[in-house]
Amino acid sequence: MIGLYQPSPATATLHNTDVPSLALNTLRQLRTDLTAAYNASNDAMSRSHYLDCLERIENVLEQDRRR
Amino acid sequence: MKISYLPRIWLFAAALASAQFLSAQEAPPPPPRPDTIPPVVEKAALPAKDTTAKKEEKKGPKPYREIITDKAVSMAGMVTIHQIEDKYFLEIPDSMFGAEIMSITRMTKVPTGAGYGGEQANRQVIRFERGPSDKVFIRAVAYRNVSSDTLQPIYKAVRNSNVDPIAAAFDIKSIRKDTSVVIEVTDFFKEDNPVFSLPSFAKQRFKMGDLQKDRSYIERIRAYPINLEVRTVKTYKVSPPSLREETPGTMNLPAGLDAGVVTFEINNSLILLPRTPFRKRLFDPRVGYFATGRTVFDDDQQRAEDETIAVRWRLEPKNDADMRRQMKGEKIEPAKPIVFYIDPATPAKWRPFLKKGVEDWQPAFEQAGWKNAILARDWPENDTTMSLEDARFSVVRYFASDIQNAYGPNVNDPRTGEIIESHIGWYHNVMRLLKTWYTIQTAAVDPRARQNELDDNLMGALIRFVAAHEVGHTIGLRHNFGASHATPVEKLRDKKFMEANGHTSSIMDYARFNYVAQPEDGITDLMPRVGDYDKWAIEWGYKPVYGTKDAEEDSKVLNRWYLEKAANNPRLHFLTESSAYDPRAQSEDLGDNSMTASEYGIKNLQRILPNAAVWTKEEAKTYGRADETYSNVVGQYTRYIGHVTKWVGGVFETPKTYDQAGAVYEAAPADKQRDAVVFLHKHLFQTPEWLLDPSVLRLIRPDNGVAAVARLQDNTLSSLLGAARLQRMIENEALDPNTYTAASLFDDLRTGIWSEIPARTPVRVHRRNLQKHLWTK
Numbered sequence: 001m002i003g004l005y006q007p008s009p010a011t012a013t014l015h016n017t018d019v020p021s022l023a024l025n026t027l028r029q030l031r032t033d034l035t036a037a038y039n040a041s042n043d044a045m046s047r048s049h050y051l052d053c054l055e056r057i058e059n060v061l062e063q064d065r066r067r
Numbered sequence: 068m069k070i071s072y073l074p075r076i077w078l079f080a081a082a083l084a085s086a087q088f089l090s091a092q093e094a095p096p097p098p099p100r101p102d103t104i105p106p107v108v109e110k111a112a113l114p115a116k117d118t119t120a121k122k123e124e125k126k127g128p129k130p131y132r133e134i135i136t137d138k139a140v141s142m143a144g145m146v147t148i149h150q151i152e153d154k155y156f157l158e159i160p161d162s163m164f165g166a167e168i169m170s171i172t173r174m175t176k177v178p179t180g181a182g183y184g185g186e187q188a189n190r191q192v193i194r195f196e197r198g199p200s201d202k203v204f205i206r207a208v209a210y211r212n213v214s215s216d217t218l219q220p221i222y223k224a225v226r227n228s229n230v231d232p233i234a235a236a237f238d239i240k241s242i243r244k245d246t247s248v249v250i251e252v253t254d255f256f257k258e259d260n261p262v263f264s265l266p267s268f269a270k271q272r273f274k275m276g277d278l279q280k281d282r283s284y285i286e287r288i289r290a291y292p293i294n295l296e297v298r299t300v301k302t303y304k305v306s307p308p309s310l311r312e313e314t315p316g317t318m319n320l321p322a323g324l325d326a327g328v329v330t331f332e333i334n335n336s337l338i339l340l341p342r343t344p345f346r347k348r349l350f351d352p353r354v355g356y357f358a359t360g361r362t363v364f365d366d367d368q369q370r371a372e373d374e375t376i377a378v379r380w381r382l383e384p385k386n387d388a389d390m391r392r393q394m395k396g397e398k399i400e401p402a403k404p405i406v407f408y409i410d411p412a413t414p415a416k417w418r419p420f421l422k423k424g425v426e427d428w429q430p431a432f433e434q435a436g437w438k439n440a441i442l443a444r445d446w447p448e449n450d451t452t453m454s455l456e457d458a459r460f461s462v463v464r465y466f467a468s469d470i471q472n473a474y475g476p477n478v479n480d481p482r483t484g485e486i487i488e489s490h491i492g493w494y495h496n497v498m499r500l501l502k503t504w505y506t507i508q509t510a511a512v513d514p515r516a517r518q519n520e521l522d523d524n525l526m527g528a529l530i531r532f533v534a535a536h537e538v539g540h541t542i543g544l545r546h547n548f549g550a551s552h553a554t555p556v557e558k559l560r561d562k563k564f565m566e567a568n569g570h571t572s573s574i575m576d577y578a579r580f581n582y583v584a585q586p587e588d589g590i591t592d593l594m595p596r597v598g599d600y601d602k603w604a605i606e607w608g609y610k611p612v613y614g615t616k617d618a619e620e621d622s623k624v625l626n627r628w629y630l631e632k633a634a635n636n637p638r639l640h641f642l643t644e645s646s647a648y649d650p651r652a653q654s655e656d657l658g659d660n661s662m663t664a665s666e667y668g669i670k671n672l673q674r675i676l677p678n679a680a681v682w683t684k685e686e687a688k689t690y691g692r693a694d695e696t697y698s699n700v701v702g703q704y705t706r707y708i709g710h711v712t713k714w715v716g717g718v719f720e721t722p723k724t725y726d727q728a729g730a731v732y733e734a735a736p737a738d739k740q741r742d743a744v745v746f747l748h749k750h751l752f753q754t755p756e757w758l759l760d761p762s763v764l765r766l767i768r769p770d771n772g773v774a775a776v777a778r779l780q781d782n783t784l785s786s787l788l789g790a791a792r793l794q795r796m797i798e799n800e801a802l803d804p805n806t807y808t809a810a811s812l813f814d815d816l817r818t819g820i821w822s823e824i825p826a827r828t829p830v831r832v833h834r835r836n837l838q839k840h841l842w843t844k
Contacts, residue, residue: 013794019793023813025813046823
């Protein structure tokens, strides 16, 4: 999904379709969910994993904002 | 020299059969017409008048006797071949000029790595033509643009714009007035030429250079009533391996590495194409025939028409009385049945099964009004007049090869689609593939599949199935990847239904074996068979259409047959083998619902996998077979995942004519697409723990499958989110908002792959990998 913002030749043709919007919405939704999950989790590995994923989401959203 | 003993062989043959031989002592009769010749044994000799011929001139044709001397060893056929020591002369009857001839080049012996003996290397229609200055030309004939009528003015325009290249030119050595001309062909066949030798791409691939004349020769040339067989040995220099990067696609053959050259034995068959045109049958995309196409020009048309012709054998009644019987609905024998000979190199125990695979098609031809239309025979090893490479004979060739495959080609007349001959290629190691398939797909229900070596009768039945499939190709049929979709999944578990119908309506599908059947179903017949679609397809292709004037009229009758019989019967439908988006048309799938079928398939794999090291156990052997079984289980499971994935964003494509209602293209049902994503979550994105059975993995692998599962999940995610699929989903939504949309797919993937979030459960290692893989999409 996120790769739509680092497009490969195969996905480049979808830039002017609904797909980028869907991917962004999915990321924003995930960011909300992951933040809640991170706060609620007591499992160290899971928390570390969630944090990593949140940072990756932020990077992608930031790249999109700079476009 | 090898060829010196041929006359004796030919003399013996002459007493037995059609191809006959004359020593060089008797007067030759005029070369017979190719259609009618009984092959004549003849001695080349001098007509009386030639004895007074004036002294030879330096150039131009010479008297016959001076060229075809009494040393000539001659053999008459569609042309007459004269051998004088190491020279070969072709005597071409006047009637042969302009006749169209199919040239088929086969590699009969090859260096290791360059393919397999018997494989076709090249084919081309040619014709002999008298040229100026006492020349004979060979024209290479193309059939891309044709005129429907040679009497129409547009015929000239077509000829003017489509000149056939002159592929070879020969000096005429002698002319027999109004009878024949003689040319010498020694150098032509001994040396290299693009029409009768290996194709240029093969030479480039194997880095082959110049022909080595001193190591190339003609082994023999034989003439038969409708064909000429030329056997040559050709040696080529090869480029040595380079220290720099090799050109992509090229390779050095091992023999060439040692010797600097490679040697091939090549057989050229020149087959006279039928003079009486076969009634073409226009291709219909609703019935899966191989086809040949061209553009037709006609004075009375307003656009050039693309004409596609189905490829079929010529089956005709023996006489008018038979034809009348057939018109009344009686089955009759054709004048010339389709006969497949079994290569004498085939292990004797498999021959009966190959023959059954051929004759399994007889009921299909009976449905088309023919009895005994297709026959299998053992090769008559004592008949020296017959050659396996002779294009008059169709043969199931047996190759000693580790390739796990078989193939069924055919050679057809590009003018009419008439199949002239076929050589099925049967690789010895196809048995390994059959064993693998059968075990992985049926061992849960068939105890016979749970051993390293199958019982000969079971292997024979598997061979019979593949033979029938390949024969299907040789009689014109393509793969029908839609056939298995016509059987509802639950019927695949219905013993009575299976006994009556089999698990797919076509043996031309890649439907292999019934992997849906469960142990409790009691189903024992798990093999494909010539089915309803196959019989219908043969009926469409081979049932004569009487009372019509041409192929156009025939096509209207055939369309009526289709509408009456097949249009509303899914078991008779054809779906292509090349659709990227129709989930009904898939290789190796079963049933009308890939999700349900794959669910059953996985249940059976879960029964097989724990036995990977049990059913393969052999004293004093390492766990190689267990490893192979495990890999095959993973392969089969991956196939199921692929079948299901294709439903997401799927589009049905059902070929129709104007006479049929409904859309040709329609989105796969939304509920099926949604079910597919649910399936993928259940069986792939939720870690398939059963596949990571430590009791097996610890015997065969240093790892525990974490990376392997991650790879499969990653590949499937890439496929699901591929541009073509998402674009199709957007297109589908534009037409029908109720379809399964790209937005639904994104939502379903997010909630499924991140299901631990609402559940507040820890994320395990495989799932963490999966979730991280998502960021790379």
